[in-house]
Amino acid sequence: MMTLGIVTILAIFVGLIAFLYHMQNKHYSFTKRVFASLGLGIAFGATTEQLGMMDFAYAPSFARTWDIINVAGNVAK
Numbered sequence: 001m002m003t004l005g006i007v008t009i010l011a012i013f014v015g016l017i018a019f020l021y022h023m024q025n026k027h028y029s030f031t032k033r034v035f036a037s038l039g040l041g042i043a044f045g046a047t048t049e050q051l052g053m054m055d056f057a058y059a060p061s062f063a064r065t066w067d068i069i070n071v072a073g074n075v076a077k
Contacts, residue, residue, distance in 0.1 A: 016040055038072055049073070 020040075023033050050073070 034072075 020033065020037060023036060028036075
């Protein structure tokens with residue numbers, strides 16, 4: 001049985017995904033979307049060390065985005 005806390009967290013994450021999707025549809029620049037994602041990740045507890053050490057083995061559709069996040073995480077250390 002899902003508790004109220006889990007449902008709340010899931011609702012927040014769905015809202016954040018909807019916000020990022022809205023940014024994409026409104027044609028915000030790629031840089032603004034990446035920094036918004038980084039900010040949200042850090043706000044929810046991701047450390048810059050974790051962002052810098054992400055490894056996605058082989059995922060061509062995410063390659064450009066994740067490379068930028070890795071660089072930003074490593075620079076911020």
